[in-house]
Amino acid sequence: MFFKSASPSRTTTPSSSPPRHTFSESLTEENIMIAHTVISKWDLHSQHSSSHACNIDSLFSANNRMEANQFLKSVNDLQAAMHYYVSHNATSEKFAQAQTLMQIAMKRLQKEFYRMLKANRECLDSESVSTHSSTTISSRASRASLSDMEEDSEDEFIRSTTDDSVSEMERSSIFAMAELKAIADCMIASGYAKECVKIYKLIRKSIVDEAIYNLGVEKLSFSVIQKMDWEALEIKIKNWVHAVKPAVKTLFYGERILCDNVFSTSDSIRESCFSEICKEGAMTLFGFPENVAKCKKTPEKMFRTLDLYEAISDLWPEIESIFGFESTTDVRSQAVNSLIRLGDAVRTMLTDFESAIQKDTSKTAIPGGGVHPLTRYVMNYMTFLADYSGSLADIIADWPLPLQSSLPETYFGSPNKDEDISSPVSMRIAWLILVLLCKLDGRAELYKDVALSYLFLANNLQYIVSKIRTSNLRFLLGDDWAAKHDTKARQYAANYERFGWSKVFASLPENPAAAEIPIEQVRNGFRRFNLSFVDAYNKQSSWVVPDPKLRDEIKVSLARKLVPLYREFYELNRNSVLRSEPGSENLVRFAPDDLENYLSDLFYGASGGSVSGSGSSHSTSSHSSRSSHYGGRSR
Incomplete structure (x- = not known):
């Protein structure tokens, strides 16, 4: 009977046998069940959630930190389960269940991501982020990554950020970035990068645009700037010079750090986010100096133009680093174009300044042979120029004096032995002073009394030497130059004495x-x-x-x-x-x-x-x- 009953006619066919589960499939189904328990609790639209408070409270809060870890782990497990079913049984009901749970989880993470960006605006402020090195923040934020953090390592991280070297604001910044990064990593890995990036760009761009506005940076076209009177434009320039350093070193640098950390797993995403958030504001910022440089040039605009040039030049290493992406090439190009235009404007104004000295038509002798107004104007102008010697060195490095303006060797003594006096800036300054001295020789002829003519020359040359010795001009022209012309002033005084007495x-x-x-x-x-x-x-x-x-x-x-x-x-x-x-x-x-x-x-x-x-x-x-x-x- 035993073998009969076991005859082929009584054998169960494969089509009627119960499905046999593999170990992998059983483990996958178990992970889906666990994920369902964790994720459904935080379903935004569930009418049967275990706690109504869970729909109101934040998942990513100090009280729910461990649950947030479980939530993210469940999403990762769901992702693995969906990959399994795609490969083995794409029509499985479990696969559909996993997809539904994934959608619920992503909606919750989108809400959490938005809420965290909004709620942590202060500690994610560019000033707060940029005050700390990106390397320090990046390493600490990585250690704080919630998706990888076990309970022991989390406690260790908390202890590491509660020492005296870490401020409360920095600690808040690190935790906020770690949580944002954890959500971003999870959403990107789950195929929801687009939704995550959209939220990030929307919120952070509004913050950057507001910060640019609060710094006083306006988007002004060339036609608008061209129509401004100088007093109004000068105020705009002062505001810009005051704003550009915090804009670059704090605002844009802080945003770059934030993008680099939150989206550290994707180079393309962090680049696109930073570019879209900051590019428009940066183009507005660095476009203003170029428009100023294109306006009418007059010597009185020289120093504000140099202020603009110096500000960009000093910040160029930061600009090049912060906007180093391919997508922000236009920002770097705009900054360079502004430098080029400003340099051209400075050279034009220097030429006009020299021409103004040569064309001075004042024919009135100064009473008593005192210092001529032209001397005071030129030397005060030159002392201010000397304060910008670094920028001038860049601007006129490849702009030598024309051949007909070559300085006589007797003017310098032995210029080949003095490196300072042979530098382009020193030569340009010395040439302008020589133009002034030649003009003063002509003004001395206005005096009928020869003694008074010499006294006039002595007074004016002494004023020039004094201005040089009490300003940065002394570093450009050197002590020997000053001593030589001081001696010449005494010679003029001796000639006055000889003719006058x-x-x-x-x-x-x-x-x-x-x-x-x-x-x-x-x-x-x-x-x-x-x-x-x-x-x-x-x-x-x-x-x-x-x-x-x-x-x-x-x-x-x-x-x-x-x-x-x-x-x-x-x-x-x-x-x-x-x-x-x-x-x-x-x-x-x-x-x-x-x-x-x-x-x-x-x-x-x-x-x-x-x-x-x-x-x-x-x-x-x-x-x-x-x-x-x-x-x-x-x-």
Whole structure:
């Protein structure tokens, strides 16, 4: 009976036998069941969820961190299950169930991703992110990745971010980025990259655009900028210069760090996200300087133009690094184009500045031979230029002086021995000063008095040397250049002294004690001296020497040469003149000390310092009055 019953006629056919499950299929079905338990709890549209609070609370919160790990693990298990069924049984009901669960999970993750970007806006602010190195944040965020974190490693990470070296804001930033990265990794791996990226771009671009606006960066066309008056445009430039550094080093750098970390698993996604979020704002930012550079060039715009150039030039390494993607080539190109345009504008303005010096048509002699307004304007302009020597070095490196403008070797001394003076910037500055000096030579011819012409040249060259020594120009032209021209200023002063006081010196004998002088010659000597000294003093009482050091040097030099010579003549002959004829006191009008007193009052430009007294006592009291007057003068 046993074998009968086991006969072929009674054997069960394969079509009627129960399905046999493999180990892999059983494990897959079990994973789907577990995933269903975890994911359905957080189903946004479920009417039968175990807790209504779960539909309101965030899955990715401090209280639900372990459950978030389970959720992400369930999604990964679902993904593996779906791959299994695609390969083995695509028509299985389990496969359809897994697909449904995946859709539920992705909707929840989309909501969580959106909520986290919104809720963590402050700790994901570019300023917060950019204050820490991208390497540090990246390593810590990777360690904080929720999709890979076991309970022990999570505790270890939390301990590592609670030391004193990590601020609360940094800790929040790291956790937020880790959670965003975990969601992004999960959604990208599950085929929902498009939905994840769409949310990210929408929120972060609005934040970047708002930040650009708050920095005061406006999208202004060339036509709008061209119509602005300079005062209004200058304000825009100042705002831009103030904004560009935080925009690059904080805003764009922070966004780059955030993109690189959240989408670290996909180079193409992080590039497209960063490009779409930041490209428009960056193009607006770096397009403004180019439009400014295309406007009408005038020397007064030089320094604001250099401010723009310097700002981009200083930030170029960061610009090149942050916008290093192929898709952000236009940003780098825009920054380079702005630099090129600004450099062209600076060269044009330098040419116009030189031309303005050469074409100066002022024909009025400066009263008293003081510093010419052109000298003040040019040298103040040059001192400001020297502050931009680094940028100027880039701009005029390949822009040598024309051949007809080659500087004479005598102007520099030995330029080949001085590396500084042979640099393009130094040569350009020196050439502009030479143009000014040549112009001043022409202005000196306006004075009818040769002595005043030399005093004018001495004053102006001394002003130039002083400006050089008290500004960054000294680093461009060097101490030797300044010393050489300082010596030349003293030579001009010596020429003034020679021409301005020649008649006074000629009125006195070269060696009064060499031989006895007839009394009539002595009387005539005092008359000639009185007339020449009064004439020189009255004429020069309105002349000026603004530089205190040069003023004192000239007066000391005059006193050392004139007073001893006059004192010897005075002491040898005064008594003989007074004895020779009653009333001869008027011939000896000045005592030697009176000369020093009168000389000390020169070069302040006073109009009331003429010699009118007839005796030494009057001269002394007159000096006291003038000393009181000049003592209050600003020197």
